[in-house]
Amino acid sequence: MRHTWRWFGPLDRVTVQDAAQAGATGIVSALHHIPTGDVWPQDEIAKRHAEIRAGGLVWDVVESVPVSEDIKTQRGDWRAHIVNWSETLRRLAGSGIRTVCYNFMPVLDWTRTDLRWETRHGARAMRFDLPDFVAFDIHILQRPGAAEDYPAALADEAARRFAVFSDSRIADLSRNIGAGLPGSADGYTLDQLRERLATYAGIDADRLRRHLTDFLAEVVPVAEQVGINICAHPDDPPWPLLGLPRILSTEGDYRAMLDAVPSRANGVTFCTGSLGARSDNDLPAMAARLAERIHFVHLRNVTREGEETPCSFFEDEHLEGGTDMVAVIAALLAEEARRRAEGRADAEIPMRPDHGQDILDDLTRMAQPGYPAIGRLKGLAELRGVERALSHPRLGIGA
Template identity: 50%
Template structure:
C-alpha cells in the first residue's frame, strides 16, 4: 500500500501570535493554517492582504494551505435584514482567495460563540494545563448569572442542584472570571460579549429552532457552493464545539445525521467537512471511525486531538493519544481515505497542553507551542507506524 501521509500543519494567528512561523517550521510543519484575523467579520478579504500574508508564510519556508477561518457573519446565520449583501461579500473573499491559490476554506455555523470552555488552565496530574468544559459551571452561569429565561429546563435535576451549590460557593470574582472565559472571546472567535449583550444576542435566536437554523445553513451553502465549485475551493465546515445545544442556542453540525442532512441537501463537490475529532468525540454516540469512512470524500481538513468525557456532559482535553478516542483507529481510517483518493489531507494537531517552558509564557489558550509540537510528533509517529506496517 502507498497511502499518502497527511500534510502536517499548525494554526497561526498572524504576526501578533506568541508562537512564530519559525517555531512552526521547527516543529515539523510544511503548511500553515491561518486567517486574516485583523479584518472585521463580514468585510471582504482583499487580494492584496491575502497575497501579503501568503508571502510572509512562504518567506518562512512553508505554505498557506488552509484558511481557518473565513467567518460567517451572525446576520447570515440568523438571516437578519441585509444578510444577502454579506453573502456577496463572502463570495468576493472566496474569489480573492482562489486568485491567490488558497483553496481550502474553513468556516463554522455555531451561533454567537466559537468553541466554548469554562477553564483555560485546568491542572493536569503531570503539572501541565489543559482546556476543560464543566457542565455544572455552564448551568450555574446560565441559570444564576446570565439568568436566561427558562434556562433550568435545559438541565437535569441533578445538574440544576449541583449548579445551585456551585454558584452559592462562588465569589463575585469567580463569577466574573467564569463569564470572561465563556463569552469574552477566544482565539478564532468572531465577537465578544458583556452579560447584557450576550443575553440579548441569545434571545434574538429564541424563535430560531434547530430545523430553521439548519435550513439557514443550507441556504448559505446553496448560495456559495456553485461559485466555490467554479473556483476549485473546498469549503469545510467545522463541527459544533461542544456538539450539543448550550444556552438554548441551536446546534446543527454535531452528529453524523447532521452531516447527512447537509451533504444530501447541498451535494456540490465544494461542500466539505473539517473533521475535528475532538469536537465530535464529546458525544459518545458519534462513532468517529465510521464517520471518517462514511464522509471520507468530503473531508479536506483534519483536526486531531483527544478528549476525556466526564459526567453530565463535562470533558477535558487529554493527551493526543490517550482519551475517549481510539486515535489509532481514527488515523488508520483517515489513511484508508487518503489511499482511496490518492491524495494527502491537511492535518493539524488541535490544541495542546501548556507544558514545560510554555507554562511561564503568554499563550493563546490551546495554542502554546510545545504541547502542540508534542501532539504533532506523536501523531506523526503513529501515522508513520501505520504506513510502514502497510508496506509489509
C-alpha cells in the same frame, strides 16, 4: 496527510518558524482583524502569504472565513454578507488557497469554562465543566427559562457551585464563555450576550439547518468554480448551549448537510476533539463513512467525565482520551490511498494537531489558549509517528 499548524498572525506568541521546527509543512491562518461580513482585501491576503513565507512555510488552509450572525439568522445584511463571503472565496482562490474552513455555530464558537485547567501532572488544558456552565447560565447570565433546560439534580449542583463562587470565578466564567472566535478581538459582555441570544428567538434546529442550506446553495457553486473546498467545523461542544440550536454535532447532522448540497466542494472539517465529546459519536466509523467529503482534519482528544450528553470533559493528550486516534488515522490514510488511485488533486488531506496542553516552557509563554508551542509539537510528533507506522510498506494502509 499534510501536516499543518494554526498561526494567528504576527501577534501570535508561537511563530511560523516555531511551527516549521515542530515539523509542520504548512500553515492554517485567517485575517482575524477584518470585520465579520466584510470582503477580505487582496492586499491583506497577500500580506499574510508573505508573512508566512518569511517564516519558511506556506499558507495552506484558511480557518476561518467567519459566517456572520446575520447569515445564520437571515436578518439584516445577510444577503450582502453572502455576496461578500463568495467574493472572499474568489480572492483566496486567486492567491492559491484551496481549503477554507468555517463554522455555523450560533453566537458562540468553541465554549469552555476553563482555559488553563491544571491536569494530573501539572500541565494546563482547556476544560468544559458542565455544572459550572449551568451555574453561569442560570445564575450569572440569568437566561430566562434556563433552569427548565436542565435536570433538577444538575440545576441543584449548579446552585451549590454558584453559592461558593468567588468574584474572580464569576469574572473568569463570564470572560471564558463569552469569548469570540479564537484569534479575534470579538467577545461579549453579559448584556451583549443576552442581546445576541434574543436574536435567535423562534429559530430552532430545523430553521437553522435551512439557513445553512440556503448559505451553501449560494457559496458552494462559487467554491466549485474557483477550485476551493469549503468544510464545516462541528459544534464545540456538540450539543445545544444557552437555548441555542446546534446542527453539526453528529454524523446524521453532517449527512443532512452533505445531502442537501451534494457537491464535493461542500465538505467536512473532521474535528475529533469536538465530535469526541459525545459518547454516541463513533469517530473511526464516522471518519470512514464521511471520508470522501472530509477536506480538513483537526486531531485532538478529550476525556469525558461521563457517558451522558452533555457532560464535563477536558482536552487530554493527543493519544489519550476517549477517541481511538490510531483507528481514525487509519481511516483517513485509507481515504487518501483511494483518492490517489482516482487521481484526485486533493488526495493529501491537510491535518493539524488541534489544541494541546501547556507543558514545560508553554506554562510561561502564555500563548493563545489551547495553542501552545511545545504541547502541539508533542501532539504533532505523536500523530506523525502513528501515521508513519501505519504507512509502512509492511502494513500498506497509506501506500
